[in-house]
Amino acid sequence: QQxxxxxxxxxxxxxxxxxxxxxxxENTAFDYFPWYQxxxxxxxxxxIAIRPDVSEKKEGRFTISFNKSAKQFSLHIMDSQPGxxxxxxxxxxxxxxxxxxxxxxxxxxxxxxx
Amino acid sequence: xxxxxxSPRHKITExxxxxxxxxxxxxxxxxxxxxxxxLGHGLRLIHYSYGVHDTNKGEVSxxxxxxxSNTEDLPLTLESAASSQTSVYFCASSDRGRLGNEQxxxxxxxxxxx
Numbered sequence: 001q002q003x004x005x006x007x008x009x010x011x012x013x014x015x016x017x018x019x020x021x022x023x024x025x026e027n028t029a030f031d032y033f034p035w036y037q038x039x040x041x042x043x044x045x046x047x048i049a050i051r052p053d054v055s056e057k058k059e060g061r062f063t064i065s066f067n068k069s070a071k072q073f074s075l076h077i078m079d080s081q082p083g084x085x086x087x088x089x090x091x092x093x094x095x096x097x098x099x100x101x102x103x104x105x106x107x108x109x110x111x112x113x114x
Numbered sequence: 115x116x117x118x119x120x121s122p123r124h125k126i127t128e129x130x131x132x133x134x135x136x137x138x139x140x141x142x143x144x145x146x147x148x149x150x151x152x153l154g155h156g157l158r159l160i161h162y163s164y165g166v167h168d169t170n171k172g173e174v175s176x177x178x179x180x181x182x183s184n185t186e187d188l189p190l191t192l193e194s195a196a197s198s199q200t201s202v203y204f205c206a207s208s209d210r211g212r213l214g215n216e217q218x219x220x221x222x223x224x225x226x227x228x
Contacts (some may be wrong), residue, residue, distance in 0.1 A: 009154065028190075034216070043204050043219030068151070089156055100145040100164070100208040102217060106156040 006105025
């Protein structure tokens with residue numbers, strides 16, 4: 001049972017454009033929503049994360065938008081660069097339980113063309 | 115610097131053989147996880163551990179086992195390798211009680227079962 005659904009599976013964006021990746025979740029107990037970035041041949045690494053008490057979090061060119069009522073959250077990459085080409089995973093967990101378990105989306109392969 | 119390592123990085127084995135993938139972390143984290151990554155499925159949780167002698171089944175645990183005899187290591191064993199277990203395997207760790215449940219990933223092991 002997939003509790004976090006991610007789309008699109010792949011995305012091609014021109015340099016300088018905006019990349020948008022969407023995720024939807026089912027479990028209303030989720031209260032921690034991270035995004036991980038993975039370069040080829042490497043393990044995923046935390047990029048940015050949000051809790052549902054805010055609707056948006058920005059770190060440099062990366063922004064998470066969160067819609068609690070719709071149970072959706074998205075990653076926006078502004079001024080996309082070729083170096084942003086990677087696979088991106090959204091995830092969710094019940095952070096308050098401190099179990100550490102993350103449920104990951106299916107992943108999005110982003111290619112930024114120069 | 116603290117790190118999480120996996121070995122081997124690449125492994126080719128035959129159907130029916132027992133295979134063990136190693137994971138070692140120097141973060142002194144209580145939580146450790148094993149995932150498999152397959153195209154279209156994202157990262158799926160195989161087994162996880164919250165401390166020494168603790169192990170739990172994840173989403174796709176059939177055919178896999180783990181044991182935790184110390185804080186640093188969580189080896190993953192494929193009892194009788196099957197072609198369906200051809201995948202990239204990632205180990206991760208996180209700190210119990212740490213807000214946000216950030217997981218730190220190893221570099222992965224690419225396993226091919228012929």
